[in-house]
């Protein structure tokens with residue numbers, strides 16, 4: 326696409342975003358329900374496009390140039406993926422409108438009232454992996470939060486994405502939401518050109534590998550909300566219940582090994598090696614997980630399947646395997662576990678298994694991650710599971726939005742000041758000057 330056309334896409338997104346400032350919750354609901362019905366009507370057409378994407382991808386899988394997990398992500402037909410995707414749109418419709426919410430109010434003077442009110446970010450540019458349903462998840466979240474979005478998914482999903490976004494745009498054509506609110510681009514070159522357009526685009530969300538996020542951060546002036554790799558750890562403490570430890574570690578690793586919220590590192594307290602390590606590693610091996618063991622854990626596991634054991638190297642603790650592999654390290658206490666996670670983790674999601682509340686609290690306060698869990702699988706790090714309907718992805722940024730990004734992550738705020746000819750000159754410390762009241766206003770309803 327020419328540079329001129331790319332600028333045109335960004336300009337149209339900007340115009341759509343400006344219009345979206347005025348749409349009502351009811352308008353959004355009409356649009357989301359229309360999207361559900363058009364997607365349902367066009368299901369076979371969308372599946373046909375998805376099948377062609379899969380046929381093309383299969384050639385690459387057979388040639389060994391594409392992973393089986395990428396192929397699995399690409400598949401929109403399998404199981405209940407399509408229905409779950411539609412349910413996500415309906416769930417988002419049911420959630421409260423995130424815009425127009427008053428998060429601060431203050432009476433500065435008689436007749437002078439200040440409100441902080443949530444509002445859309447504006448125009449988003451979201452880059453994501455070859456997972457077709459993400460286009461529907463993000464479009465729904467964008468519409469409900471009043472944002473326009475330009476989307477680019479992984480190249481392997483190009484036909485599925487085109488079918489889905491065309492369906493969404495045709496649904497919007499029958500509503501007050503401008504179809505330009507949801508636009509698709511297809512290539513890295515187009516992204517490169519869009520990254521220059523800080524005049525039209527307000528926020529870039531790169532969702533994918535660390536290298537993608539780093540590339541975007543280094544090549545744009547637009548603020549970036551990075552959704553990068555998940556180097557998640559589970560720490561099994563000396564006061565861990567064995568059954569809970571096995572359940573949490575195994576689920577964190579095998580429930581969906583290619584996801585960013587799968588565990589990549591297992592930290593085990595030294596004092597429970599003889600009791601907990603064997604049941605946990607046996608369960609992992611039963612699930613075909615390859616263990617990258619440090620020398621201390623290796624010396625405690627003389628008799629397990631050696632084809633699934635490797636002595637670890639230092640880099641294993643900085644590796645996102647995204648597969649049935651896990652690095653195992655013995656630590657002395659929770660402090661060492663926290664220190665390890667804070668120096669090797671990716672600030673995504675980390676879990677502790679323990680029955681000791683004090684130790685759990687220490688872990689949850691000390692670990693610097695978007696999600697810190699006690700006796701629960703890292704796989705819960707997900708917008709749907711958090712009750713957000715769906716997610717843009719899992720933010721590994723520390724500011725604006727952290728962890729699964731749903732509707733609240735897609736709004737900012739503005740301060741609205743309602744006066745009656747008030748001027749600053751009248752206020753001050755001297756005689757005859759007015760003093761600020763700074764009284765909280767009891768707000769019960771939405772304001773304009």
Ligand SMILES: NC(=O)C1=CN([C@@H]2O[C@H](COP(=O)(O)OP(=O)(O)OC[C@H]3O[C@@H](n4cnc5c(N)ncnc54)[C@H](OP(=O)(O)O)[C@@H]3O)[C@@H](O)[C@H]2O)C=CC1
Nearest residue numbers: 453454478479480513533534537552553554555585718719
């Ligand atoms: N935190 C989160 O929410 C999530 C994180 N991830 C992480 O993503 C990784 C795996 O996903 P994977 O598909 O391999 O990710 P990639 O980063 O390889 O690709 C993701 C997307 O980024 C695009 N892309 C990559 N580099 C560039 C670039 N330089 N310029 C423009 N576009 C670029 C790709 O385009 P193209 O296809 O055209 O090459 C694709 O659309 C794992 O680390 C996983 O943890 C995955 C999902 C969610």
Ligand SMILES: N[C@@H](CCC(=O)OP(=O)(O)O)C(=O)O
Nearest residue numbers: 398454456583584585706707
């Ligand atoms: N958040 C979702 C999906 C995670 C995700 O995006 O995975 P993937 O695209 O396969 O890296 C989940 O927990 O299953």
